[in-house]
Amino acid sequence: VDGPVGELIEQAAEEKLGVHVIGYLESGFRDTFTTTPVTTPEEFAGIKIRTMQNPYHMAAFESFGAIPTAMAYNEVFTALQQGTIDAAENAVSNCLSNGYYEVTKDVVFTKHAFTYIPVMMSDKSWNMIPEDLRKPFEEGVREGCIAQRQYLKETNEEAIEELKKKGVTFHDIDTSVLKEKYQAAAKAKGFTFDPEWQAAVDEVLREHPAPSEE
Numbered sequence: 133v134d135g136p137v138g139e140l141i142e143q144a145a146e147e148k149l150g151v152h153v154i155g156y157l158e159s160g161f162r163d164t165f166t167t168t169p170v171t172t173p174e175e176f177a178g179i180k181i182r183t184m185q186n187p188y189h190m191a192a193f194e195s196f197g198a199i200p201t202a203m204a205y206n207e208v209f210t211a212l213q214q215g216t217i218d219a220a221e222n223a224v225s226n227c228l229s230n231g232y233y234e235v236t237k238d239v240v241f242t243k244h245a246f247t248y249i250p251v252m253m254s255d256k257s258w259n260m261i262p263e264d265l266r267k268p269f270e271e272g273v274r275e276g277c278i279a280q281r282q283y284l285k286e287t288n289e290e291a292i293e294e295l296k297k298k299g300v301t302f303h304d305i306d307t308s309v310l311k312e313k314y315q316a317a318a319k320a321k322g323f324t325f326d327p328e329w330q331a332a333v334d335e336v337l338r339e340h341p342a343p344s345e346e
Contacts, residue, residue, distance in 0.1 A: 133248050136332040151252045154270055155277040158284050159247040165227050165236035166219040173309045181219040182208050192244055195317035196310055212236060225291040233300050240303045
């Protein structure tokens with residue numbers, strides 16, 4: 133989002149919504165919290181998991197063999213407690229802050245999504261900033277976003293240590309297998325994206341390959 137993909141997001145936000153994207157905070161990797169251990173891709177079979185009501189997100193867990201279930205976020209803890217679902221997914225720090233660790237004693241490092249939080253302001257507010265202050269304003273926001281990303285990294289690291297003290301076990305999993313499963317499902321479902329956006333994503337991936345691909 134600090135490159136060509138971000139430029140497309142900013143252009144679309146201004147044209148379609150009339151808002152200015154002035155930065156991107158990170159929500160980071162989303163991992164999976166489960167009531168029973170999941171240590172291999174095969175162990176996702178039959179796991180009921182609360183996901184975002186997003187066709188790509190749900191297709192990913194379907195491809196793993198899980199049963200994605202959409203529900204309101206404020207219902208997740210009770211659903212886990214009552215056994216309505218077996219798992220949820222989010223940033224590790226959320227497992228701590230929302231108390232999920234009380235009922236989900238296992239966290240799987242699926243890293244199935246990396247999410248950003250765009251910082252936006254209305255066109256009216258943007259136009260209230262004197263032109264000579266817009267550039268330093270944007271630079272200040274950018275510095276704040278960079279700092280937030282580091283704070284998030286530290287918060288997740290601290291959360292992992294705190295969760296371990298509370299009896300939570302962390303599991304690594306072969307994410308390359310999960311990736312292959314999703315790619316096959318996406319192809320079967322005919323998922324396609326605007327060529328311009330896909331080209332921007334491909335450019336970023338070439339310049340900044342995922343750690344597992346370096």
